[in-house]
Amino acid sequence: KGRLDSALTKEDTEILLESLKSFGILNNDYSYEASLDTAEYRGYPENGAPGGGLYNAAPEPSEPIALEDLLKSRFWEKMRNHTTYRHHAPMFQPVGGMEEIAHAFAREVDDTITYNAKVDRIRQTESGVEVEYSSADGEGSGGVETADYCICTIPFTVLSQLDVDVSGDMRRVMRALHYHEAVKAGLEMKRRFWERDEQIYGGITLTDLPIAEISYPSAEMHSDGPGVLLGCYAYGPHAYAFNSMSPEERLETVLEQGARIHPQYRDEFSSGVVLSWHRVPWMLGCYSDWDDRGRDYEIAATMDNRFVCAGEHISYLPGWQEGSLLSALDAVRQVHDRAVKEG
Ligand SMILES: Cc1cc2nc3c(=O)[nH]c(=O)nc-3n(C[C@H](O)[C@H](O)[C@H](O)COP(=O)(O)OP(=O)(O)OC[C@H]3O[C@@H](n4cnc5c(N)ncnc54)[C@H](O)[C@@H]3O)c2cc1C
Numbered sequence: 001k002g003r004l005d006s007a008l009t010k011e012d013t014e015i016l017l018e019s020l021k022s023f024g025i026l027n028n029d030y031s032y033e034a035s036l037d038t039a040e041y042r043g044y045p046e047n048g049a050p051g052g053g054l055y056n057a058a059p060e061p062s063e064p065i066a067l068e069d070l071l072k073s074r075f076w077e078k079m080r081n082h083t084t085y086r087h088h089a090p091m092f093q094p095v096g097g098m099e100e101i102a103h104a105f106a107r108e109v110d111d112t113i114t115y116n117a118k119v120d121r122i123r124q125t126e127s128g129v130e131v132e133y134s135s136a137d138g139e140g141s142g143g144v145e146t147a148d149y150c151i152c153t154i155p156f157t158v159l160s161q162l163d164v165d166v167s168g169d170m171r172r173v174m175r176a177l178h179y180h181e182a183v184k185a186g187l188e189m190k191r192r193f194w195e196r197d198e199q200i201y202g203g204i205t206l207t208d209l210p211i212a213e214i215s216y217p218s219a220e221m222h223s224d225g226p227g228v229l230l231g232c233y234a235y236g237p238h239a240y241a242f243n244s245m246s247p248e249e250r251l252e253t254v255l256e257q258g259a260r261i262h263p264q265y266r267d268e269f270s271s272g273v274v275l276s277w278h279r280v281p282w283m284l285g286c287y288s289d290w291d292d293r294g295r296d297y298e299i300a301a302t303m304d305n306r307f308v309c310a311g312e313h314i315s316y317l318p319g320w321q322e323g324s325l326l327s328a329l330d331a332v333r334q335v336h337d338r339a340v341k342e343g
Helices: 010-024 036-042 067-073 075-083 099-112 168-176 236-243 247-261 296-301 321-342
Strands: 117-124 129-135 143-147 150-152 183-189 204-206 213-215 227-234 269-276 307-309
Touching: 067 075, 075 204, 117 150, 150 321, 168 296, 183 236, 183 247, 227 236, 227 247, 227 269, 236 269, 247 269, 307 321
Parallel strands: 150 307
Antiparallel strands: 117 129, 129 143, 183 227, 183 269, 204 213, 213 227
């Protein structure tokens, strides 16, 4: 609109316009039109991709989606998720799934872990901490552990409902912290139809349905199958709607919505599960959501008498294993400093 001059030198203006043409694939009139240039970035029409020889070989331009439609689709809302500091382009996947990281830690310290122990109560005295637990599955026996200090990694959603000796401030913060909601579905399909029929190899289909997205496996491509799709990764109000359904209703909803995108769903589905983290009694939420940390974060992260919290919620990287590990290191540092001070 001729206003670039006010913020930029003449030379900068020329460079900026050149960059818009180059990066935005704009033509000499600075508009984005159907052309072989734009098709090279946005894709070609069916049967119009560059080929070889004579027959059907010359590429054809494709018709861009109208700006208004692009804006209204709100596609851009989802795109920005994958461009943050926390989503680097090369992301690693542990062989066998995320849980393998926890299993690897467990292998190293297995003889120090008491499994099937549901903590019910934590008592603090001047000289130590007492943790009472019962059997999580109702079959084993309960017990009491005593120690000089306690590092507690139970999520605040659960901890705030237990009988725990902590300061009034700490209790208030535990109760106040909100946890994000999330729902995910794993769908086992007999055949990798997305690869065989539609040439989709990995990646995500973003939708405006409550399931939010369908994510395709990035391992074992071209194998005969079966294959597992992530059939839903719902957040926000849609996740609450899933939370309120029975497991069977959740699965049926995911299949019905997914079949609108891939009609093969019904024939190829063999089994599946839809997990809602607000319904998992050991988590009661997906990950912590510090809206305004203010002084509350410091209260949550600071040792309270002989008790100190650790976990993803005690970090600036909530919802990531990295956050929980870094907070654990800091909790150990606090216990160490205190123990050294006490001699
Ligand atoms: C859907 C989803 C996707 C994710 N994707 C990724 C990812 O791709 N990459 C990544 O790095 N991170 C991811 N995360 C986050 C990662 O899983 C967490 O940040 C991490 O597991 C947090 O570790 P934590 O030790 O703080 O808590 P948790 O792993 O939740 O551990 C808390 C433990 O406390 C136990 N517990 C609860 N109540 C009691 C009780 N009363 N008595 C005894 N024990 C109890 C629980 O059973 C649990 O084992 C994801 C999380 C979710 C939910």
